[in-house]
Amino acid sequence: MLNILLTLAVIILFYTVALFLGGIVERVRALKGEELDYTKNNQTHGKLFLIYGVFFLLMFAFSFKYMDFASLPKAASNWGVEIDELFVITAWITGIIFVVTHIALFYFVWKYRGEKDKKATFFAHSSTLELVWTSIPALAMAVLVVMGLKTWFNVFPNKKTLPANQLTIEATGKQFNWMLRYPGPDGVFGRRVLSKEFVSPDNELGIDWTDPASHDDFFASELYMVKGRPVRFNLGALDVLHSFYLPHFRMKMDCVPGVPTGIGFTPTMTDDETRELLKSNSHWASIDPETNEPRYVKFNYELACAELCGKSHYGMMMPAHVVSQSKFEEWTKTQKPFFEVNKDRIQAWLAARNLSAGASKGSNNYAAFNGGDTSKKALKLDSNMTKVEGATHNIADNKATEGKQ
Amino acid sequence: MATIAHGDHGHHEESFLEKYIFSQDHKMIARQFLFTGIFWSIVGAAMSVLFRLQLGWPNETFPFLETLLGKWAEGGRISNEFYYSLVTMHGTILVFFVLTAGLSGTFANLLIPYQIGARDMASPFMNMLSYWFFLLAGLLMLFSLFLQTGAASGGWTMYPPLSGIRDAKVNAGSMWGTDLWFFSMSMFIVSSLLGGLNYIATILNLRTKGMTMWRLPLPVWALLFTAILGVLAFPPLLSAALLLEFDRIFDTSFYLSDIVVGGNLLDYKGGSPILYQHLFWFLGHPEVYIIILPAFGITSEVLSVNSRKPVFGYKAMVYAIGIIVLLGFLVWAHHMYMSGMNPFLGSIFTLFTLLIAVPSAVKVFNWLTTIWKGNLRLTPAMMFALGFVSLFISGGLTGLFLGNSAIDIPLHDTYFVVAHFHIVMGVAAFFAMFAGVYHWFPKMFGRYINDTLGYVHFYTTIISAYAIFIPMHFMLSLPRRYYVFSNYQTFNIFEDVSKFISVFAIISFMAQILFVVNIVYSALKGRKFTSENLNPWGSNTLEWTTPAEHIHGNWPGEIPEVYRWPYDYSTGHGNTDFRPQTEPLQEGEDAH
Numbered sequence: 001m002l003n004i005l006l007t008l009a010v011i012i013l014f015y016t017v018a019l020f021l022g023g024i025v026e027r028v029r030a031l032k033g034e035e036l037d038y039t040k041n042n043q044t045h046g047k048l049f050l051i052y053g054v055f056f057l058l059m060f061a062f063s064f065k066y067m068d069f070a071s072l073p074k075a076a077s078n079w080g081v082e083i084d085e086l087f088v089i090t091a092w093i094t095g096i097i098f099v100v101t102h103i104a105l106f107y108f109v110w111k112y113r114g115e116k117d118k119k120a121t122f123f124a125h126s127s128t129l130e131l132v133w134t135s136i137p138a139l140a141m142a143v144l145v146v147m148g149l150k151t152w153f154n155v156f157p158n159k160k161t162l163p164a165n166q167l168t169i170e171a172t173g174k175q176f177n178w179m180l181r182y183p184g185p186d187g188v189f190g191r192r193v194l195s196k197e198f199v200s201p202d203n204e205l206g207i208d209w210t211d212p213a214s215h216d217d218f219f220a221s222e223l224y225m226v227k228g229r230p231v232r233f234n235l236g237a238l239d240v241l242h243s244f245y246l247p248h249f250r251m252k253m254d255c256v257p258g259v260p261t262g263i264g265f266t267p268t269m270t271d272d273e274t275r276e277l278l279k280s281n282s283h284w285a286s287i288d289p290e291t292n293e294p295r296y297v298k299f300n301y302e303l304a305c306a307e308l309c310g311k312s313h314y315g316m317m318m319p320a321h322v323v324s325q326s327k328f329e330e331w332t333k334t335q336k337p338f339f340e341v342n343k344d345r346i347q348a349w350l351a352a353r354n355l356s357a358g359a360s361k362g363s364n365n366y367a368a369f370n371g372g373d374t375s376k377k378a379l380k381l382d383s384n385m386t387k388v389e390g391a392t393h394n395i396a397d398n399k400a401t402e403g404k405q
Numbered sequence: 406m407a408t409i410a411h412g413d414h415g416h417h418e419e420s421f422l423e424k425y426i427f428s429q430d431h432k433m434i435a436r437q438f439l440f441t442g443i444f445w446s447i448v449g450a451a452m453s454v455l456f457r458l459q460l461g462w463p464n465e466t467f468p469f470l471e472t473l474l475g476k477w478a479e480g481g482r483i484s485n486e487f488y489y490s491l492v493t494m495h496g497t498i499l500v501f502f503v504l505t506a507g508l509s510g511t512f513a514n515l516l517i518p519y520q521i522g523a524r525d526m527a528s529p530f531m532n533m534l535s536y537w538f539f540l541l542a543g544l545l546m547l548f549s550l551f552l553q554t555g556a557a558s559g560g561w562t563m564y565p566p567l568s569g570i571r572d573a574k575v576n577a578g579s580m581w582g583t584d585l586w587f588f589s590m591s592m593f594i595v596s597s598l599l600g601g602l603n604y605i606a607t608i609l610n611l612r613t614k615g616m617t618m619w620r621l622p623l624p625v626w627a628l629l630f631t632a633i634l635g636v637l638a639f640p641p642l643l644s645a646a647l648l649l650e651f652d653r654i655f656d657t658s659f660y661l662s663d664i665v666v667g668g669n670l671l672d673y674k675g676g677s678p679i680l681y682q683h684l685f686w687f688l689g690h691p692e693v694y695i696i697i698l699p700a701f702g703i704t705s706e707v708l709s710v711n712s713r714k715p716v717f718g719y720k721a722m723v724y725a726i727g728i729i730v731l732l733g734f735l736v737w738a739h740h741m742y743m744s745g746m747n748p749f750l751g752s753i754f755t756l757f758t759l760l761i762a763v764p765s766a767v768k769v770f771n772w773l774t775t776i777w778k779g780n781l782r783l784t785p786a787m788m789f790a791l792g793f794v795s796l797f798i799s800g801g802l803t804g805l806f807l808g809n810s811a812i813d814i815p816l817h818d819t820y821f822v823v824a825h826f827h828i829v830m831g832v833a834a835f836f837a838m839f840a841g842v843y844h845w846f847p848k849m850f851g852r853y854i855n856d857t858l859g860y861v862h863f864y865t866t867i868i869s870a871y872a873i874f875i876p877m878h879f880m881l882s883l884p885r886r887y888y889v890f891s892n893y894q895t896f897n898i899f900e901d902v903s904k905f906i907s908v909f910a911i912i913s914f915m916a917q918i919l920f921v922v923n924i925v926y927s928a929l930k931g932r933k934f935t936s937e938n939l940n941p942w943g944s945n946t947l948e949w950t951t952p953a954e955h956i957h958g959n960w961p962g963e964i965p966e967v968y969r970w971p972y973d974y975s976t977g978h979g980n981t982d983f984r985p986q987t988e989p990l991q992e993g994e995d996a997h
Contacts, residue, residue: 011915018919022858030932036941038782045783045860049791052864060875067879070898080815087812094802101798104773109791112712114782119982120713120975121778124997129774130721130767137766141759144809148759149752151811156748174665175575194663194670201668235745238665239575240567241678243743243818247882247895250815254745256678257566258662261745283898295894302895306743306818306884308560310567310576311485314887 039116046113053106057099069283072248076269076301076322079155080250086151093140155265163230166264169223170234172205173242173255176312178303179205180220183213184337189234190214197353202345204238209339209346212358218335223303223320225267226328232264243307246320248274254307267322275299419957429529432955434536435514436849439842441540442507443921448547449498454914456491459483461907463889463900477555485888489558490550490578492886496561497546497586501593504696504834506539509635512699512841513604513628515849519948520622522613522965524958527606531599538596545589549582557586560886562689563649565660565681571653575666584653587646594639594646601639604632613947615967620986622946622971623709623716626723627702630730631695637734638691645684652676682744686737693830694733697797698726700837701768704790707840708772710944711787712779713982715972718771719997725764725771732761742810743817751810758808765801769794780975780982784942785859786844792867793836799871800829803878816881823885824877832870839866842924847941848948851955852931858923865916872909876902943983945971950987970997 075081112120170181170189183189191211192198198206207214225231235244237255244263245252253263269277278284278296288295305316323331339346339357350357428434458467459482466481477487514532518525526532549556558578559568567576568583608621608629621629648659652673660681661673701722709716716722739758742751772794781787803825806812816822839862846854883896890896934941940949947967951959965987973984978994990996 014915015919015922018858018861019922021861022855022923025857026855026932036938038784041856041860042781042783045788046781048864049783049788052868056871059871063875063879067876067902070879070902072882072895083811083815086809087806090806090809090812094805098798098802101769101773102795105776105791105795105798108773108776108779109781109783112776112779112781114713114780118780120780122715122975122977123717123774123778124715124972125718125720129770130718133770134763134767137763141762141805144805145756145759148755148809148811152748152752152755155811155814156751158749196670199665199668199670204665204668206665206670240570241564243884245818245884247815252743252814252817254743256745257664258673258675259677259679259745299894302893304884304893304895308489308564308567308886311489311558311888313489314485314884314889315892317893 038114042114046110050106050110053102053109057102057106069281073274073277073281074269075248075250076274077246077249077251077265077267079151079265080248081268082151082154083250086147089147090144093144155263166230166232167226168232168234169225170236171244171255172236172238173244173305173309173316174204174238175240175310176305176315178244178305178316178318179238180223180318181205182218182220182332182335184216184218185332186213186216188213190217202342202349207338209350209357210355215339215358216337217339218337220335221318223301223318224328224331225320225322226325227267227270227322229325230264230266233262235261235263240309241307242305242309242316245304245306246301247304248301248320252306270322270324271300274301427533429525429533430955430957431514431518431525431529431532432849432959434532435511437536438507438510438514438539439849441536441543442503442511443924445498445502445507445543446917447921449495449503450914450917452491452495452498454911455483456488456495457907457910459488459888461904463891486555486558486577488888489560489886490556490582493558493560493563493578493586494546494550494556497557499831500561500692500696501590502539502543502546504830504838505597505635505692506593508696508834508838509628509631509699510536510539510600511838512624512703512845513600513632515845516622516624516948517604517607517628518611518959519848519951520625520946520971521608521611521616522947522967523607523611524960524964526603527611528603531603535596535600535603538592538599542589542592542596545585545592549585549589552581552585554578554580555582557582559583562682562685563587564685565649565652565678566664569649569652569661569678569681570664570666570671572666584650587650590646591643594643597635597639601632601635604628605636608632613964613967616986619720620967620970622702623705623719623722624699624702627698627700627705627726630726631698634691634695634698634730634733638688638695641684642688645681645688648684649681679741679744679746682741683738683746686740687734689740690737691730691733693826694729696830696834698729700793700834701726703837703841703844704772704793705775706946707786707790707844708775708794709972709974710844710942711782711784711790712776713782713943713974714775714779715974715997716771717774717777718767719970719972721767722771725767728764729761732757732764736761736808739808739810739813742813748810755808755810759805762801762805762808765797769798769801782942784843785854785856785863786840788860788863789836789840789843792863793833793840795867796828796833796836796870800825800827800833804829818885820877820880820883820885824874824880827877828870828874832866832874836866839863839920844942845948846924846927847934848951850928850931851934851953852927852929853934853941854927854931855923858919862916862920862923865919866913869909869913869916873906873913876906940985943981945973945983945985947986950985969994972997 075084168183172179190213191208192206193208194206198208233244235253235255237257242255243252244255249265251263251265253261275296278299284296285294301320303318303320305313468481470478470483471481477484554573554577556578558576568579571579573580608625651657652659652661658673658676660678661676664671664673705716705722735757736754738746738750738754807816807822807825843854843859880899883890883899934953936953939953947965950965952961967986968989969986971986975982976984978991
């Protein structure tokens with residue numbers, strides 16, 4: 001209550017003072033007859049603007065210190081490190097331009113504040129100057145473009161060669177959580193069939209249980225990756241757009257219904273290693289009142305949704321971890337395949353349709369990720385690559401189901 | 406044009422309805438746009454205050470909110486559904502109704518006929534229609550706030566499938582709220598096309614004698630390019646809206662495919678949500694130039710007049726705008742680097758996007774050179790124009806991060822983006838609009854605006870705007886459009902910063918109310934603008950040769966002839982430090 005009253009008082013005070021000041025000053029000016037004389041104002045505001053300018057640049061500089069706690073720890077992926085370097089270079093270039101132009105602006109306003117008998121210098125055009133400040137930014141931009149595209153093509157290479165030991169994870173966004181599917185020990189995802197027959201509330205992804213590869217696939221409630229082992233996410237969405245966002249890895253890609261997308265990188269920092277880094281961060285080193293321990297103890301990476309997907313968009317949080325290969329294998333063993341857990345239900349479903357589990361070899365009826373290119377040519381080229389993972393492209397509807405019957 | 410006798414303009418008695426409501430006079434229509442724009446900016450800003458309350462104090466309750474909003478704020482806390490309606494409406498209203506219609510509509514109407522020396526627009530009737538379609542668009546949008554299922558809540562970009570599936574289970578705002586949003590936008594596009602075609606026709610055909618293209622004041626150049634952009638870019642949005650309505654109402658599959666809702670596969674097959682994004686941003690990106698170009702023009706004019714110096718590199722300024730317009734059509738997909746489109750496309754859009762920095766840099770350096778060695782008259786209008794330069798630099802530079810596709814991977818759809826575009830096309834465009842209102846206030850309302858309140862308005866606004874948006878740059882990991890973020894240990898560290906930002910959002914809002922009070926008070930009670938001093942700023946352009954009171958047809962006699970460019974300040978010729986365009990060149994004077 002006190003807060004509200006105080007706020008109201010401040011608001012009323014602001015308007016009273018402003019309006020009072022405005023009224024008085026105008027009346028005095030009218031009495032003095034100096035209605036359109038800005039000589040005094042030029043003096044006042046030339047100086048005031050310079051003071052504001054100094055304050056502004058100081059606050060800008062200090063904000064880096066004040067906000068230091070908020071910066072993310074060192075990027076935990078190979079591309080993240082590269083992107084951060086690019087970010088820092090861009091920050092230096094823009095920072096210098098920012099400071100120099102602002103100093104010029106504040107200084108000029110103070111220096112050339114109007115005086116009665118002073119004359120402005122007539123200076124309308126200079127080809128040399130304009131050439132200078134066309135070519136310098138052009139040069140700076142050329143540098144930024146070249147460096148930027150180098151990183152960009154590293155993250156999204158045109159050449160599709162798969163790293164040998166790549167871990168592939170399928171992440172599907174839906175309102176309002178993530179479905180993470182691991183291919184299981186065989187390293188191959190079970191086929192999905194997007195037809196009304198296969199897709200049901202029990203099987204939203206339309207997994208085809210007649211495909212033996214589907215039997216060891218498991219769904220994880222937390223994301224696990226392996227340090228030093230390339231990971232690749234085949235991304236999709238069930239209902240609306242989502243965006244697969246891993247802030248600590250500086251990675252993001254939209255999940256689009258009907259359009260397969262994906263992103264890949266190599267994790268470089270385990271949870272423990274990042275935890276170690278956070279010890280020097282004022283926020284993370286502070287004591288969490290709930291646990292009475294420093295905050296970094298409970299640190300883990302997080303997966304977030306970065307594309308507005310409905311009323312609980314902000315709730316799509318999933319913990320993420322980077323561990324060693326041995327720990328990853330341990331964790332994998334604790335994960336139960338979906339098929340195993342739901343065997344009775346699935347067998348009943350299959351029996352009702354006169355199908356048998358693991359009886360068929362076929363193909364997806366949807367396109368898996370191919371680097372984001374949806375042109376026919378790219379899809380065709382890409383099929384060679386995805387065969388490695390055990391899934392081939394076939395856009396035609398329901399071929400898989402026909403084949404089995 | 407100057408040779409056409411004036412005839413009976415101005416003597417004809419107009420009824421109240423003709424004069425104030427269904428007016429076809431550009432000066433009245435300009436004021437109609439201004440006041441409608443002010444109404445919408447208050448609504449839009451009040452919405453931002455509401456959602457800043459939620460973001461700053463997510464755990465507290467404000468009982469007055471429940472009184473005010475009923476079921477949308479049960480227990481005194483804004484519901485998440487309403488939160489998303491608020492951010493959607495805030496964006497839509499400010500981008501389209503305030504910074505497009507409010508800014509362009511006001512100053513195109515006020516300045517084009519005045520500064521080119523025309524009696525009115527080429528088609529005053531079309532001009533009136535443009536306003537009325539704008540009003541209709543606004544009313545439709547306003548109605549959507551009172552729907553049972555709430556206003557549209559898919560974000561101002563309205564991406565399908567969220568906006569495409571007409572199912573309250575997916576998104577309540579995607580019911581009638583979204584239909585009204587698209588109907589309203591369609592009306593708005595009609596308004597914008599009617600206005601734009603008219604502006605182009607007027608500038609190309611109705612210039613007074615001697616007013617060659619290279620003698621046009623920069624606001625007119627900027628408004629011409631703005632109109633061209635609008636006319637070419639708005640139709641794709643209309644088609645995008647139509648196709649989306651087909652998807653919504655007739656179950657076509659332009660944008661939708663393979664959608665599973667609640668475990669049921671819907672019938673849509675073969676569409677792509679990314680297609681909508683292409684169509685939307687084909688308007689959406691030029692749209693930011695539609696907003697910022699008039700701001701460029703106004704700033705150039707205000708800086709030059711108040712520096713008592715010609716605008717530096719007049720032709721370079723025009724070419725820069727031209728190049729920005731051209732490149733503006735080739736960069737739309739830089740909003741879509743992470744959309745799932747072919748990454749190779751991203752590389753091309755990176756190239757063109759960073760190229761835009763070059764003409765933008767030229768403009769900034771030219772503005773700085775314009776004030777260099779000037780004799781600056783620091784009116785409130787001038788302060789806001791200087792503020793614009795500062796904001797345009799700050800916001801423009803962060804664009805270099807986002808335009809670079811590789812850096813955009815982590816930054817896309819985060820607070821860094823929010824900070825970037827609010828500074829560069831939100832606050833900056835507002836500053837130019839303020840500069841314009843303060844500068845042309847005597848011309849618009851026949852009275853002077855209160856300067857002291859203007860200065861208070863300036864300092865409060867620039868300090869609070871930066872206090873809001875500089876910290877947001879440091880929240881660069883936090884995704885935008887989060888109703889709460891305490892559920893993430895990565896993001897809950899921003900709670901205090903968020904509070905700080907909310908406090909300054911409220912202060913900034915208060916300063917804007919002060920501005921509105923100032924406008925209304927000064928328009929009614931301010932010091933009179935009289936025929937004793939028709940050219941208070943010592944300006945060269947034609948609008949200051951018209952009489953103090955508004956008359957139909959602008960000039961009582963013949964339209965003055967123009968002999969020179971508009972920026973002959975401090976040339977050393979004549980008795981004053983300015984040489985109006987109507988003054989013939991004297992011996993020894995150079996034509997520019």
